[in-house]
Amino acid sequence: MIYLAAPYANQDKEKVMRSVNKHVANFLKDGFAVYSPLSMGHYASQVDRELNSLPLDHWRKIERQAMLVCRSLYIITLPGWQESAGVKRETAWAREFGLPVNFLQP
Numbered sequence: 001m002i003y004l005a006a007p008y009a010n011q012d013k014e015k016v017m018r019s020v021n022k023h024v025a026n027f028l029k030d031g032f033a034v035y036s037p038l039s040m041g042h043y044a045s046q047v048d049r050e051l052n053s054l055p056l057d058h059w060r061k062i063e064r065q066a067m068l069v070c071r072s073l074y075i076i077t078l079p080g081w082q083e084s085a086g087v088k089r090e091t092a093w094a095r096e097f098g099l100p101v102n103f104l105q106p
Contacts, residue, residue, distance in 0.1 A: 004036040006076035007084035
């Protein structure tokens, strides 16, 4: 399974989500299982607003658990990706778990 990361905080959310979901769709069409915390969380929180009030630690635990079953990390290189705290954390986890880190153009 592929873990797909992108910067999200302080970004144009719709622009980010278009890029993320484009890549999710491409991976799925190519036959790869893919996990995107942004794709899952963004839309789920629109359906259930209570998700927005969950502490960040709750989401971090879920993201880390998901990465444990992944075989690689792909980062979408949207503006701000190198400064993104989330992308930095996900990259550190990938390195900790010995996963290759790959990059995708937006």
